[in-house]
Amino acid sequence: MENKYALFLGCTIPLRGRQYEKSAVEIGRLFGAELEPQQDFACCGFPIKSATREGTLLLAARNLAVAEEAGLEVLALCSSCASVLAEAAEELAEDDDLRKKVNEKLAKVKRKIEKPPRVRHFARWLYEEVGPEGIAEKVVAPLGDFRFAVHYGCHYLKPSWAFHDAEDPEAPHSLGDLLRATGADVVDYAEYKKCCGGALLGIDAELSLALAGEKLTRVKAAAPDAVVLVCPFCAVMYDDNQKKVAAQLEAELDLPVLFLPQVLGLALGLSAKDVGLKLAKNKCEKLIAAFAEAK
Amino acid sequence: MTIIKTDPNFKHEVAAEPGGEAIKYCFACGTCTAACPVRALDERYNPRKIIRMILLGLRDRVLESDFIWLCSTCYSCEERCPQGVPFAEIITAVKNIAAREGKLHPAYVTQLDLLKQFGRLYELEEFDNKKRLKMGLAELKTTCDEVAKLLDDE
Numbered sequence: 001m002e003n004k005y006a007l008f009l010g011c012t013i014p015l016r017g018r019q020y021e022k023s024a025v026e027i028g029r030l031f032g033a034e035l036e037p038q039q040d041f042a043c044c045g046f047p048i049k050s051a052t053r054e055g056t057l058l059l060a061a062r063n064l065a066v067a068e069e070a071g072l073e074v075l076a077l078c079s080s081c082a083s084v085l086a087e088a089a090e091e092l093a094e095d096d097d098l099r100k101k102v103n104e105k106l107a108k109v110k111r112k113i114e115k116p117p118r119v120r121h122f123a124r125w126l127y128e129e130v131g132p133e134g135i136a137e138k139v140v141a142p143l144g145d146f147r148f149a150v151h152y153g154c155h156y157l158k159p160s161w162a163f164h165d166a167e168d169p170e171a172p173h174s175l176g177d178l179l180r181a182t183g184a185d186v187v188d189y190a191e192y193k194k195c196c197g198g199a200l201l202g203i204d205a206e207l208s209l210a211l212a213g214e215k216l217t218r219v220k221a222a223a224p225d226a227v228v229l230v231c232p233f234c235a236v237m238y239d240d241n242q243k244k245v246a247a248q249l250e251a252e253l254d255l256p257v258l259f260l261p262q263v264l265g266l267a268l269g270l271s272a273k274d275v276g277l278k279l280a281k282n283k284c285e286k287l288i289a290a291f292a293e294a295k
Numbered sequence: 296m297t298i299i300k301t302d303p304n305f306k307h308e309v310a311a312e313p314g315g316e317a318i319k320y321c322f323a324c325g326t327c328t329a330a331c332p333v334r335a336l337d338e339r340y341n342p343r344k345i346i347r348m349i350l351l352g353l354r355d356r357v358l359e360s361d362f363i364w365l366c367s368t369c370y371s372c373e374e375r376c377p378q379g380v381p382f383a384e385i386i387t388a389v390k391n392i393a394a395r396e397g398k399l400h401p402a403y404v405t406q407l408d409l410l411k412q413f414g415r416l417y418e419l420e421e422f423d424n425k426k427r428l429k430m431g432l433a434e435l436k437t438t439c440d441e442v443a444k445l446l447d448d449e
Contacts, residue, residue: 011416014435015423022430042414042439048446050364050390051403053313058445059410105448109441158370159383169374195332195369202402203364210336211367276430 005125006072006117007035008063010081010232011043016240017232019276020077023261024122026274030138030265031130035075035122040066044081045088060088061102064119065111074119079155079231082121086162089116121156123230123260124166127174132181140269142183145290148263149187149224150175151215151238153231154195169193175260179228182267189222191215198233201241206248212237213249225287226256228263235259239281256284266291301352309349312391314384321346327372327382333365340365342372342382349389358393364400411446414439 005028013021028035045059063085067074076082092099093116103112120128126135157169167174172193176186197211216238219227227238237245239257246253257280265275272278277288309315327342328334334341339362348357357363366386373381393399409416414436424434 009435014415014419014427015417018427018430018432021432025432037433037435039436040439040441042442043410043416047406047416048403048410049368049387051394051399051407052446053387053391055407055446059442062441062445105445109444111441154367154369154371158374159381160374169370195367195371197332197367199367200333200365202406203400207333207337207365208367211332214332214336 003032004034004036004072005075006041006067006070007037007122008041008044008067008074008076008078008081008085009037010076010078011047012232012236013077017077017235017259019262019279020232020235020259023259023265023270023275024077026265026270027126027261027268030268030270031134033129038066038070038072044076044078044084046080046084049084056084057088057091057102058105060085061092061106061113061116062109062111064089064092064116065106065113067117068113068115069111073117075122075125076119077122077230078233079121079153080233082119082124083155083159083162086119087159089119090162092116121163121230123156123175123178124163126261126264127178128166132177135178135181135264135268138269139182139267141267141291143263143267144183146226147185147187147224148179148226148228149189149219149222150179150192151196151219151227151229151234152193153229153234156230175228175230178260178264182264184263184267187222187224190218192218196231196234196237198231198237201237208237209241209245209248212241213245216242216245216253216255217249217251220251220253220255224255225290226258226263226284228258228260230260242282254282256280256282256287258284258287299353300355302354303352305352305354305357306350308354308392309385309388312388314381315388317378317380318346318349318385320378321350321380322378323347324377326375326377327380330371330375332369332371333367337365342386345386345389346380346382349385357389358396358398363389363393364402407446411443413437414442
């Protein structure tokens with residue numbers, strides 16, 4: 001395992017997903033990897049793809065150039081950042097003319113892409129480099145009393161070509177496998193592969209919240225202790241906006257929402273503080289108490 | 296009777312956009328529409344219908360519509376398409392054409408402005424950096440002027 005990685009935070013995490021970042025960095029440390037944000041990383045480009053695909057490619061390429069210059073592989077915490085950076089890395093590696101064209105534009109900001117660095121989602125890296133067995137070996141606080149609902153989201157898996165078909169988006173299992181390694185149960189629920197609706201929040205809030213509502217209704221029916229996910233924007237929909245989703249549904253939700261490395265971290269002996277458990281918007285006191293007891 | 300203005304070149308125009316190339320392979324099976332989580336909740340958005348409208352040359356109706364902005368970019372349509380038509384890319388190509396004609400959805404106008412200003416979608420203030428430091432996380436730069444330089448020509 002290479003021990004140092006360029007940690008890509010994107011726009012949302014530095015402000016609204018610090019518990020995700022903190023727990024991921026701590027998990028990296030437990031397995032001998034240093035995850036370091038690069039100061040020159042900026043937006044991945046994904047948010048403006050509807051306006052300008054070329055602009056998206058330029059922003060993605062700029063970030064890849066920053067990592068290439070540092071000689072580091074990229075680990076992204078946000079699934080949309082992971083997919084747009086992986087797409088760009090793939091296109092720029094395959095197409096010499098495109099790379100030349102992009103480099104002409106990047107010259108304006110004194111950046112250059114020669115060989116795009118490898119890009120992976122943090123959870124993909126964890127699954128491939130540590131794996132469920134590696135997690136299981138280091139569990140000190142088994143989570144056998146807990147039941148979790150996994151939300152894979154879209155861009156952790158898709159477009160599958162950008163991730164070299166690392167996992168079949170029609171039958172994803174990696175996140176569940178990692179969670180089960182802690183001894184926890186992973187519940188089945190209908191429509192578990194569906195989208196959170198996050199990309200539409202600024203376009204049509206009612207429709208966006210309806211997408212989240214459909215999914216959270218299914219999750220609620222499975223009665224898990226928490227929803228576990230790997231994307232800060234899915235968390236914006238399910239955690240930050242849960243009250244609005246519930247109001248639109250005219251239903252009670254009260255679902256704690258946690259990021260995968262927070263849960264894994266607790267099983268691996270990190271403290272509630274180390275994994276930022278109190279930063280969830282939808283308070284999870286019951287869960288915090290239960291975790292304290294499990295320890 | 297209403298006469299609908301068509302532009303038979305529209306499909307070629309979409310096909311000329313990066314990501315739009317495969318539109319003509321569509322054989323209208325509707326797998327994209329069946330796979331679409333937005334379509335399941337909102338009838339305005341129908342991938343198969345949008346493809347047919349493009350192929351029929353209903354340029355103005357497509358570019359001036361509200362529905363082109365309703366893709367949630369989940370990629371279910373293109374993962375399941377038996378013809379390898381990447382509809383998520385095609386709708387992006389259509390939105391890019393609309394954007395160049397001054398019809399960009401206002402949400403993206405705002406996002407472009409924010410990115411040019413801060414290099415991120417949200418402003419990261421010193422206050423946020425204090426919170427980050429307190430948690431043992433790295434302090435981050437609050438702006439990135441390279442983003443504006445790259446986007447100014449776009």
